[in-house]
Amino acid sequence: MEILPTMALDERLKVLTEGAKYDVSCSSSGSRRGAVKGDTGGCHAGGMCHSFTADGRCISLIKLLLTNHCEFDCLFCVNRRSNDIPRARLTPKEICELVIGFYRRNYIEGLFLSSAVEKSPDHTMQNLIDTLIMLRGAYRFRGYIHVKAIPGASPHLIDLAATYADRMSVNIELPSDTGLKLLAPQKKKDMLLAPMRRLTDIVLQNNGLPPAAVKKLPAGQTTQMVIGATPDRDGQIIRLTEALYRKMHLKRVYYSAYSPVSDDSRLPMTPPDLKRENRLYQADWLLRFYGFDADEIAGTNENLPMDVDPKCAWALKNIGRFPIEINSASYEMLLRVPGIGVTNAHRILTARKHGRLTFDSLKKMRVALTRAVYFITADGEYRGLGDKPDLIRLRLTDKQFLLPEGGGVQLGFFDGLTEAAPQKPFLPEAFSL
């Protein structure tokens, strides 16, 4: 069903929001662009949230598809060609009017523009660029712009888009080549990796430049993958993530727990596994801010534990390295203590210059002692349970795994047995980058 351009703007906006909302990335951080008299908008380095939706996610950018007419038929995607949904498109001018109108009312921080692949990748990429040129040029918009690089688009078009955008992204879609072959047969691994590499090259050219001299992609590159549509293990996902950060220099990797948008038998019909998504993000944080390597977080064919977060899991496995004395431990080791984050690790380093820190001082500094207490001594004092990882694990277990009611998951006696059986008939292999 085609919704013609002559149809009401609100109808088309609805259709094209529907198509864009499974893109998780909504951050408006990473660019610092001061206001200029006569222009509209600027960027905060830390980004800004303007609202939060019923699913608890932030609205920072208006997320739109230029069109949801798609040549591709990726099974996990709501816009796949074979899906019987209303189709629509917005003109560049309509998008500019929406962005400026929303921005002036302080609804948003900027634009997240994507598109289904209509006609050809180059045709689609050119349409995206035309919109950005109009928004930055005629509408003099200096706010945040995140635009998708279309897989298969020519390198020169990707370069051109990068001159107008703060951030670009190509979705790697699925964590393994096998998954891609099964669920997105028209998308080849190289078709996704080529534009990502191009973006990496652009981002690397910014290295060493003063912020004001950075003209292309000041907020870098991101990607996202669907979790739970294929049987890929967390260990593989975390290794892929590590490679994306360390070899491709991405700013963020987003995970999206698969929500059933198709009744194809190749896809699971279960509701999105939000806890798993949450654990993967925790692991992602460990890679980026806590100095962890993928090997320390999970073995290649392992999944992350669900009952405790990955940092607790590491600490319990390495209980022999604890407790550490808070007044003498290194920054790297402080960061490994469950309950101590980056902010508090820095605070501890500074505060201990003024005198010995005790449990009382840690409490004042808002260290999460309920977790940290098993892994530290403060001025010689120890309040933990000793070398008893099983006991500590119970204390650190998320409440939902202990309470039989209240929407939580109850762990049955036989759960360990069923989990060991393979969930799907084939074994995936991770991307090599």
Added chain:
Amino acid sequence: MKYLLCPPGFSGFLTAIYHSYYGHKDAAGFEPDTAARNFIDEYVPISDAPALAHKVKDAILEKGGADFYRDLYDAYRSGAADREQTLADYIRLFFKRGLAVRTMYGDAAVVAFNDMLRKVRHEVHRLAGFVRFREMQNGAYYAYYSSDNDIVDLLGLEFTSRFSTQAFVLHDYKRGKMCGYDGREMRLLPAPAKVEIQLSERERLFGSLWKQYHKNISVKGRENPRLQRGFLPKKYRHFMSEFDGE
């Protein structure tokens, strides 16, 4: 016990600080002049003396620099009942220990001050995102809001840089304060008792598009109102157009 009653305004507060070092050294604490009193304690009303306040300001600037002074100035926006006392304790410690106070995270006075300052700045950042402007018939934009802390001018500065040429009025309706910007300069104004707004014709269209967008962008099957409330407390929703009627 002797308490110094601070008049409203940062200058009045600094005057009280001055008196606590000269003349009322025996003062046990600071209270806003609106505070409830009992008949056992002694209360000394302080009147704003800009010349004395300036001496304190200069002393702070000399010892702590402009950024430190800015911290104090921003923290003074706090809506906390004990803000005078919290600030005074911190300033006293600062005159003893210098800028080291900034990182003395184990000290109760420092913790209390840092909490207060963080709350003010956090609210400025949050509201810079949450405040909703409506276009009026004359082309200017109007927004009303209410906040825990007195931050109308700090918010105003955020929006002058964001909108640059867009005239707007920002209205803290609980405190009766306004901040206006005509596209060139920003001014603080007293709010009239009653505000009547003529909305522009297209305002209704954008308002409903936004409401629709806010609803549609949420993914079904992932609803999590508790998470939503943590990021966006209900106390702010009454002035946010997407929550109309909540």
